[in-house]
Amino acid sequence: MSKPVKERERIVVRFAGDSGDGMQLTGDRFTSATAVLGNDLATLPDFPAEIRAPAGTVHGVSAFQIQFASSDITTPGDHADVLVAMNPAALKADLETVARGGVLVLNEDSFTQRNIEKAGYTADPTQDGTLDGYQVYKVPMTSITVRATEDIGIGKKEAERAKNLFALGLVSWMFGRPTETTLGWLEKKFGSRQEIFDANVAAFKAGYHFGETTELFAESYKVEAAPQAPGTYRNIDGATALAWGLIAASQRSGLPLLYASYPITPASELLHELSRHKNFGVVTIQAEDEIAAANIALGAAFSGQLAVTGTSGPGVDLKAETVGLAVIMELPMIIVDVQRAGPSTGMPTKTEQADLLLAMYGRHGESPLPIVAASTSSECFSAAIEAARIAVRYRTPVILLSDTFLANSSEPWQIPDVENLPEIDPAFATPNGADFLPYSRDDKLARPWAVPGTPGLVHRIGGLERQDGTGNISYDAANHELMTRLRQAKVDGIADDIPPLDVEDPSGGADLLVLGWGSSLGTITASVARARANGQKVATAHLRHLNPFPANTGEVVRKYPKVLIPEMNMGQLAALIRAKFLVDAQSYTKVQGLPIFAEELEREIARVLDE
Amino acid sequence: MSDVVQNGGQAPGDAAPTLTKKDFTSDQEPRWCPGCGDYAILSTVQAFMPELGIEPHKTVFVSGIGCSGRFSYYMDTYGMHGIHGRAPALATGIAVANPELSVWVVTGDGDGLSLGGNHLIHALRRNVDIKILLFNNQIYGLTKGQYSPTSEEGKVTKSTPFGSVDHPFNPIALALGVEATFVARTLDNDRQHLTEVLRRAAQHKGTAFVEIYQNCNVFNDGAFDLLREKSQGKHNQIRLEEGQPIVFDDGNRCVRIGDNGRYEIAATAETEPASIVVHDPHGRPSLAFALAHLSHGPDEPSAIGVFHEIERPVYGQAIQHQLQAATERLGAGDLGALLHSGDTWTVE
Numbered sequence: 001m002s003k004p005v006k007e008r009e010r011i012v013v014r015f016a017g018d019s020g021d022g023m024q025l026t027g028d029r030f031t032s033a034t035a036v037l038g039n040d041l042a043t044l045p046d047f048p049a050e051i052r053a054p055a056g057t058v059h060g061v062s063a064f065q066i067q068f069a070s071s072d073i074t075t076p077g078d079h080a081d082v083l084v085a086m087n088p089a090a091l092k093a094d095l096e097t098v099a100r101g102g103v104l105v106l107n108e109d110s111f112t113q114r115n116i117e118k119a120g121y122t123a124d125p126t127q128d129g130t131l132d133g134y135q136v137y138k139v140p141m142t143s144i145t146v147r148a149t150e151d152i153g154i155g156k157k158e159a160e161r162a163k164n165l166f167a168l169g170l171v172s173w174m175f176g177r178p179t180e181t182t183l184g185w186l187e188k189k190f191g192s193r194q195e196i197f198d199a200n201v202a203a204f205k206a207g208y209h210f211g212e213t214t215e216l217f218a219e220s221y222k223v224e225a226a227p228q229a230p231g232t233y234r235n236i237d238g239a240t241a242l243a244w245g246l247i248a249a250s251q252r253s254g255l256p257l258l259y260a261s262y263p264i265t266p267a268s269e270l271l272h273e274l275s276r277h278k279n280f281g282v283v284t285i286q287a288e289d290e291i292a293a294a295n296i297a298l299g300a301a302f303s304g305q306l307a308v309t310g311t312s313g314p315g316v317d318l319k320a321e322t323v324g325l326a327v328i329m330e331l332p333m334i335i336v337d338v339q340r341a342g343p344s345t346g347m348p349t350k351t352e353q354a355d356l357l358l359a360m361y362g363r364h365g366e367s368p369l370p371i372v373a374a375s376t377s378s379e380c381f382s383a384a385i386e387a388a389r390i391a392v393r394y395r396t397p398v399i400l401l402s403d404t405f406l407a408n409s410s411e412p413w414q415i416p417d418v419e420n421l422p423e424i425d426p427a428f429a430t431p432n433g434a435d436f437l438p439y440s441r442d443d444k445l446a447r448p449w450a451v452p453g454t455p456g457l458v459h460r461i462g463g464l465e466r467q468d469g470t471g472n473i474s475y476d477a478a479n480h481e482l483m484t485r486l487r488q489a490k491v492d493g494i495a496d497d498i499p500p501l502d503v504e505d506p507s508g509g510a511d512l513l514v515l516g517w518g519s520s521l522g523t524i525t526a527s528v529a530r531a532r533a534n535g536q537k538v539a540t541a542h543l544r545h546l547n548p549f550p551a552n553t554g555e556v557v558r559k560y561p562k563v564l565i566p567e568m569n570m571g572q573l574a575a576l577i578r579a580k581f582l583v584d585a586q587s588y589t590k591v592q593g594l595p596i597f598a599e600e601l602e603r604e605i606a607r608v609l610d611e
Numbered sequence: 612m613s614d615v616v617q618n619g620g621q622a623p624g625d626a627a628p629t630l631t632k633k634d635f636t637s638d639q640e641p642r643w644c645p646g647c648g649d650y651a652i653l654s655t656v657q658a659f660m661p662e663l664g665i666e667p668h669k670t671v672f673v674s675g676i677g678c679s680g681r682f683s684y685y686m687d688t689y690g691m692h693g694i695h696g697r698a699p700a701l702a703t704g705i706a707v708a709n710p711e712l713s714v715w716v717v718t719g720d721g722d723g724l725s726l727g728g729n730h731l732i733h734a735l736r737r738n739v740d741i742k743i744l745l746f747n748n749q750i751y752g753l754t755k756g757q758y759s760p761t762s763e764e765g766k767v768t769k770s771t772p773f774g775s776v777d778h779p780f781n782p783i784a785l786a787l788g789v790e791a792t793f794v795a796r797t798l799d800n801d802r803q804h805l806t807e808v809l810r811r812a813a814q815h816k817g818t819a820f821v822e823i824y825q826n827c828n829v830f831n832d833g834a835f836d837l838l839r840e841k842s843q844g845k846h847n848q849i850r851l852e853e854g855q856p857i858v859f860d861d862g863n864r865c866v867r868i869g870d871n872g873r874y875e876i877a878a879t880a881e882t883e884p885a886s887i888v889v890h891d892p893h894g895r896p897s898l899a900f901a902l903a904h905l906s907h908g909p910d911e912p913s914a915i916g917v918f919h920e921i922e923r924p925v926y927g928q929a930i931q932h933q934l935q936a937a938t939e940r941l942g943a944g945d946l947g948a949l950l951h952s953g954d955t956w957t958v959e
Binding site: 038234283291299415418 | 637686691692700703940942943
C-alpha cells in the first residue's frame with residue numbers, strides 16, 4: 001500500500017549539520033538526482049568560515065539549500081520549505097530560514113542535553129514551544145544508521161558518519177528522487193572499498209525505506225520535470241564553468257593557458273580544477289604570493305600565452321600595481337575576482353558584489369581597463385571566453401567579476417556545441433622588414449603583440465610612459481596626454497564590439513527599470529515576475545559589460561521615469577550610472593553576505609512604484 | 612676551457628650566426644652617472660653574449676626598478692622593464708611559457724633584496740631557468756641615497772642621518788639558504804672575472820644567482836675598494852677556484868679549517884698544508900656557506916667566484932614533463948568530452 005503523493009510546483013530543501021556531517025555531499029547528491037529527473041534548480045551552499053569549528057556549535061554549521069521546480073526558477077529560494085537538521089546547532093542556526101508552517105526533519109539522536117546546550121539553547125527546543133507552527137518530524141537517524149550497518153565490518157564512528165546518506169535517502173523518498181543516480185555515484189566513489197560502499201548503500205536505503213514504511217511520514221511529494229529546450233544538459237557550478245571557459249578560450253585561440261594564482265577563498269577551486277587538466281596543456285602555478293601570481297601571468301602574456309590570474313577581493317588589492325603595469329604595457333591578461341564580503345578579511349565564505357569600483361578605479365593614475373561580469377553560474381563559462389576575447393583583441397588586462405554565490409551554487413546548463421564557440425585570433429605581429437614600432441596601433445587602437453623568440457621584432461617594454469609609435473621612454477608633455485587619451489579611447493571603443501544592452505519590457509510602457517549586474521539576476525528575474533503578475537509595469541536590463549557599458553546604455557536608463565539598481569554593495573553600479581548618465585538612479589542595497597531575496601526586492605519594487 | 616655551444620639553435624648545415632657585441636647593443640644611450648660601475652657591467656655583458664651563440668631575438672632581459680633597472684633598455688634583445696622587485700616573477704612567467712628563450716634578470720640590492728626579496732628567494736628555490744644578476748652597490752641610487760638591506764650598520768644616509776640601526780643581509784649566504792643551485796660573486800670592473808662568472812652562470816641549468824659588487828660613485832663611492840685588484844685586491848680578494856687550495860694575498864694567507872671545524876683566515880706559513888681548504892662548489896652548500904661568512908662584508912677580505920653549483924630539476928622542464936605525461940596517460944584534451952563528462956541528461 002503506497003502512500004499518497006502530493007504534487008508541488010516548487011520546493012526549497014535545506015540540509016544543515018556540523019561541518020563534519022557531510023551536508024555538502026548530501027546536497028550535491030540530491031542536486032544530481034534532481035537534475036536527472038529534469039527539474040529546473042538552483043543551489044546555494046552555505047559554508048562556515050572555519051574548517052572545523054568545535055563540533056555541535058552554531059559556528060560550525062554547514063548548510064546546503066536547493067530550490068527545484070517544474071517551471072523556470074532563478075534563485076535558490078528565499079525560505080526553506082523543508083529543513084533537515086542533523087543536530088541542535090543546525091536547527092538554531094537555520095530555523096529562521098524556514099517558511100512559516102515549514103517542515104523540520106530532525107536527527108532525534110543528536111538532541112541530547114549536551115548538544116542542546118552547546119548549540120546555545122537554554123531548553124530543549126522540541127519541547128518548549130519553539131517549534132510550534134512547524135511540522136516537526138523527529139527521526140532517530142544515527143541509531144537507525146548504526147543498526148542498518150551493523151553487519152558490515154566498519155567501526156561505530158564510520159557507521160555514525162553515514163547518517164548523512166540516511167538523511168539523503170529519506171529526503172529522496174520524500175520527493176520521489178531517482179535512487180539510481182546516488183547508487184551509481186556511490187559505486188564509482190567507493191566501489192573499490194567494499195565495506196564503505198556497503199555501509200553507505202545500507203544507510204541510504206535505510207533512509208529511503210524509513211520514509212516509505214514508517215507512519216511518521218503520511219505522504220510524499222512530487223515535483224514534475226520542468227520544460228526544457230531540446231539538448232543535452234548537465235549541472236554546473238560557477239567555478240567549474242569559469243575554469244572550463246578559460247580552457248575553451250585557450251582551445252579556440254590556440255594560445256596555451258597559463259593560470260597563476262595564490263590560494264584564497266572562494267577562488268582556490270579555479271586553481272584546483274585547472275590543475276587537473278594538464279592534458280589540455282594548461283600550466284597552473286601556485287605562486288608565492290598574489291603579486292607574484294600576477295607578474296608570472298604578465299610575463300607569460302609577454303611570451304604569447306593566454307595568461308590568467310585568479311583571486312578574491314584582498315588579492316585584487318595586492319595585484320593593483322601589476323595590473324597597472326599591464327595597462328601601460330598593453331598586454332592581454334585576465335584577472336578573475338571571485339568577490340566575497342569585505343572589507344579586508346571580511347567574511348571569506350559569504351557572497352557580496354562590492355568590488356566593482358575597485359575594478360574600475362583600483363589603480364593609481366588614469367588606468368582604464370575592460371570589466372566583464374558573470375550573471376549566473378553557467379554564464380561563467382561564456383563570460384570567461386568573452387574576457388579572453390576582449391583581452392586578446394585589444395591587448396589589455398581585463399577584470400572578470402564573479403562571486404562566492406555563483407562559484408559555489410549550481411544550475412542546469414545546456415552544453416554548447418564546441419564548434420559554435422567563438423574563435424579568438426591572437427594575430428601575433430610578424431616582421432615585415434620595416435623597423436618595428438611596438439606602440440603603433442590598428443583600427444581598434446590595439447598595439448602589435450610581438451612575442452619573444454620572433455626575429456625582426458626585438459623591442460623593450462616597461463612601466464615608464466612611452467612614446468606613441470616607437471615605444472621609447474618619453475617624458476614629453478604632449479605625448480603623455482596623447483597616450484593617456486589613447487588608452488582611454490581604446491577601452492571606450494570596445495563598446496562598438498559588444499552587444500547592446502537588452503531590455504525586457506512586456507508592457508511596452510514600464511514606469512520602472514530594474515537594472516542589475518552580476519548574481520542579482522536570478523533575484524531580479526523572480527521578483528519582477530511576481531511584480532508583473534501583480535499588474536505592475538516593470539522593465540529589466542542586466543549588464544554583463546561594466547566597462548565600457550554597452551553603447552545604448554545611456555539611452556536605456558534615460559528612457560524610464562524611475563531606475564532601481566539592486567546590488568549586494570552600498571550602491572556601486574548606481575554611482576557609475578549616475579555619474580556617467582546623469583540619471584537619478586535609486587539603489588536597493590543589501591550587505592549581509594547573502595543574496596538579495598526575491599520577496600524583499602518585490603516589496604521594494606512596489607514601494608518605489610508607489611512613491 | 613669553456614664548452615659553450617657556438618651554434619646554439621641552428622639546424623645542422625646552417626651557417627652559425629656570427630654574433631658580435633654590436634648585435635646586443637641597442638640604440639639607446641646609457642644615462643647612468645659618469646663613472647658608474649654599471650657601464651663596465653653593461654659593456655662586459657654585451658661583449659659576452661655573442662659567445663653563447665643565442666640570437667638576440669631569443670634572449671630576454673627583465674629588469675626592475677633602480678639604476679640597474681635601466682639595463683634592459685641598453686640590450687638589443689627582447690626586454691621587460693617591470694615594477695619594483697617583481698623581475699624574478701615576470702621572468703618566471705617568460706621562462707615557463709617558452710623554455711627556448713635565454714632569460715636574464717637584472718636587479719639590485721634594493722629591488723632584489725628589499726621589496727623584491729620574496730620573489731627572489733622563491734625563484735631560487737624553484738630553480739627556474741633564469742640568470743639573475745644582482746648589482747649590489749649597498750645603497751639606493753635611483754632615489755638618491757637611502758640605505759639598502761646590504762648597507763653596513765651605522766651607515767649615515769639621507770634616511771639615516773644618525774646612522775642605520777639595520778643589520779645587513781649577506782646575499783651569498785641568503786641565496787645558499789634558500790636552496791639556490793648556482794651562487795657566485797664578482798666585481799663590476801674585473802672584466803675577465805665577470806666574464807668567466809657569466810659564462811659559468813649561462814652554462815648552468817636552472818637559476819644562477821650572481822652578485823656583482825658595483826660601485827655607485829655618487830652615493831656610495833669606494834664601498835668595494837678593499838677588494839679592487841688594481842689598488843688592493845691582490846691582498847684581499849679570496850679567489851675561489853674549483854679544486855684549488857684557497858690561498859690569497861700572494862699566497863701569504865689561506866683559508867683553513869680551524870678550531871671546531873670552523874673556517875678561518877690564517878697565515879699560510881703557520882698552517883698545516885693539509886688543513887688548507889680546497890674549494891669544491893659541488894655537493895652540500897655548507898662549505899660555500901662557511902666561505903660566504905669568512906667576512907662580514909666587502910670591508911674585509913672576501914671570497915669571489917663560484918661558491919656553489921649543483922644540479923636539481925629545472926622548474927620549467929618539470930612542468931613540461933608533467934604536461935607530456937598527462938597527455939600520454941589521458942590523451943590530448945578534448946573539450947567536447949570535458950563538457951559532457953559526469954552526469955548529463957538529454958531532452959528530446
